[in-house]
Amino acid sequence: MKQLIIIICLCLYGCIRLTAQEKYFEKSIGWGYGQSSNKVYYINDTLLVLGCGGALTTTSLEKTFLLFTDQYAENQTLLTYGEDFGTFGVLDLITTPFGYAFCGWMNNEPYETLPWDIYSYPYIIEVNHAGEVINHFQLPDPPYEGNGYTLLYYPETNTYYLGGNAFTTAAEPYRLVITKITDGEIVWRRYYDNFSNRNYILDLLPTADGGCYATGCVNLIPNTLNADMLFMCIDPEGNIVNLNTYFAGQKAGAGTFTFTNDSCIMLAGVTGKYARLLKISKAGENLWTRQYFPDYQQSVFDKIYQLGENYIMIGSAKRQTSDKIEALLMKVRGSDGEPLWVRYFDAEPNNDFFYDFNPAPDGGFLCVGRTEPVGAANVLVVKTNCMGLLSLPQADFTFVQDTTPPALFTFFNQSQYVYPDSIDGGHFIWEFGDGAVSNSTHPTHIYPEEGHYLVTLTAIVCSDTSVTQQLVYARSGSGIAVGLPPNPLKGENFIQVYPNPAQNTLTFALPEGSKSPSGDLGVKLLSLTGQTVLQTTLGAGETHKTISIAHLQEGVYLYSVEQLGSVLARGKVAVVR
Numbered sequence: 001m002k003q004l005i006i007i008i009c010l011c012l013y014g015c016i017r018l019t020a021q022e023k024y025f026e027k028s029i030g031w032g033y034g035q036s037s038n039k040v041y042y043i044n045d046t047l048l049v050l051g052c053g054g055a056l057t058t059t060s061l062e063k064t065f066l067l068f069t070d071q072y073a074e075n076q077t078l079l080t081y082g083e084d085f086g087t088f089g090v091l092d093l094i095t096t097p098f099g100y101a102f103c104g105w106m107n108n109e110p111y112e113t114l115p116w117d118i119y120s121y122p123y124i125i126e127v128n129h130a131g132e133v134i135n136h137f138q139l140p141d142p143p144y145e146g147n148g149y150t151l152l153y154y155p156e157t158n159t160y161y162l163g164g165n166a167f168t169t170a171a172e173p174y175r176l177v178i179t180k181i182t183d184g185e186i187v188w189r190r191y192y193d194n195f196s197n198r199n200y201i202l203d204l205l206p207t208a209d210g211g212c213y214a215t216g217c218v219n220l221i222p223n224t225l226n227a228d229m230l231f232m233c234i235d236p237e238g239n240i241v242n243l244n245t246y247f248a249g250q251k252a253g254a255g256t257f258t259f260t261n262d263s264c265i266m267l268a269g270v271t272g273k274y275a276r277l278l279k280i281s282k283a284g285e286n287l288w289t290r291q292y293f294p295d296y297q298q299s300v301f302d303k304i305y306q307l308g309e310n311y312i313m314i315g316s317a318k319r320q321t322s323d324k325i326e327a328l329l330m331k332v333r334g335s336d337g338e339p340l341w342v343r344y345f346d347a348e349p350n351n352d353f354f355y356d357f358n359p360a361p362d363g364g365f366l367c368v369g370r371t372e373p374v375g376a377a378n379v380l381v382v383k384t385n386c387m388g389l390l391s392l393p394q395a396d397f398t399f400v401q402d403t404t405p406p407a408l409f410t411f412f413n414q415s416q417y418v419y420p421d422s423i424d425g426g427h428f429i430w431e432f433g434d435g436a437v438s439n440s441t442h443p444t445h446i447y448p449e450e451g452h453y454l455v456t457l458t459a460i461v462c463s464d465t466s467v468t469q470q471l472v473y474a475r476s477g478s479g480i481a482v483g484l485p486p487n488p489l490k491g492e493n494f495i496q497v498y499p500n501p502a503q504n505t506l507t508f509a510l511p512e513g514s515k516s517p518s519g520d521l522g523v524k525l526l527s528l529t530g531q532t533v534l535q536t537t538l539g540a541g542e543t544h545k546t547i548s549i550a551h552l553q554e555g556v557y558l559y560s561v562e563q564l565g566s567v568l569a570r571g572k573v574a575v576v577r
Helices: none
Strands: 008-010 025-029 039-042 047-051 064-070 076-081 087-096 099-107 121-128 133-138 145-154 159-167 175-182 185-192 198-206 212-220 228-234 240-246 253-259 265-271 274-280 286-291 298-307 310-318 325-333 339-345 352-359 365-371 378-384 397-401 407-413 427-431 444-447 451-461 464-474 496-498 505-509 521-526 532-538 544-548 555-563 566-575
Touching (some): 039 087, 039 352, 039 365, 099 159, 121 159, 175 212, 228 265, 228 274, 253 298, 274 310, 298 325, 325 365, 325 378, 339 378, 397 451, 407 451, 407 464, 521 544
Parallel strands (some): 087 145, 121 145, 145 198, 198 253, 274 298, 298 352
Antiparallel strands (some): 008 076, 025 378, 047 064, 064 076, 087 099, 099 121, 099 145, 121 133, 175 185, 212 228, 212 253, 228 240, 253 265, 274 286, 298 310, 310 352, 352 365, 365 378, 397 407, 427 451, 451 464, 496 505, 521 532, 521 555, 555 566
């Protein structure tokens, strides 16, 4: 096949924004008028490749791209393809033993021939691991026009299945089409005329005999809510083994699907305006289904992934309270689809979407899609931990010793961003310095002998750990036992926070008789997810500070008092209305 693709390296510019700790981040990456990313893969533990989205400028239409970058999405190399075509859209990107392959639609007309009265047809491009073009298969079939939406590859036979749709005129039904290509040659191309109106194959999975499963949307009437969800099985010769549709007339469609660990299939998509999961047998039998976010104006699942006994989906959801669309990452229980948690992400002032994600080597998730700053569209890249959060644990504790022998210590865990009550939450390891350990949140411990002991608290969330240590002195005789080294600023009695619960104002005060700090103290009020909602300073010589909290929503908040980077006190306060 003719090889007409030009590869261009660009220096990225525009907005790259970091909003969390370096390991976990939310970034907007732009280099032109508008672009997005539909796929992401780990090359190894420290390198990524993103691709598949449009890269538009004010003087040309879509071009496809591969963006090679590090695990922090900071050092980037951009390769673009399709410079010798007037329009060049890309819809899927897959990994292969030799590199990558992508598909989409293209035409040979220049930009000036618009509007859209030109002949478009599907293609497949193969590139090596460096992004250099190996093969370019142009796949026109006049009088049909059409799109290549999804690719499936069998490396043992060097065979592709390309799924999409085809049409002769916009007024006629869009036919489902699957093309089989082996060693660069078309083995067969089958058009399926089983449905009316517009029909789309959007994802493919392999079958045991070398054929394919297909899912998508059929019988879609433009500008209406009428459509059906599609699932069908095709043998290696292109014959339909079974064909099923679901949720007729509900504007239903499955954008993606996956095998489950019990040899079934899970479809993810939308019915009506709401995100939907449908679990079926490989013969298409409906096993169970569940709809999500009924309180939202609109939601959809764009990717599903099997993870142990559970599933992770990403998509986008529109809240009822505004027109703002937020990207979401969600985990559900595999047996019945019960939600375990859902996280929302908002990188830019306008809409944000996730189109793909992959589990990260450290157990977290890397998500890509589109974010919309004012007047443009950028690639959205979000890296989270295994709980879908952007935070790292922060270990901290205080302690007291009973004044009555034996040397009984009570340890108060003041760690942040650790969630032991969550389904994926964190846990603690206490080492008391005498060989004893504990996994309790707030343990007690008796030291059998008087002496100094180094107490270590390790806070663990996903693959992240935070360690803090304090030296304590256990006194077994009479009198008051103290921890060493003494620190008059440490401990729960260092700061008084009142009233608690609070309604309109909150006061931070040093206890009566305490010495004023020799330097400024930073005071923060944070949400339970770690977002700073208020901050102020208790200046040197001041003994109290009152702040207004009238604008805060009702709920529980965390406070933190710091000096020169050290946390001196932490606690919780409730806001009531």
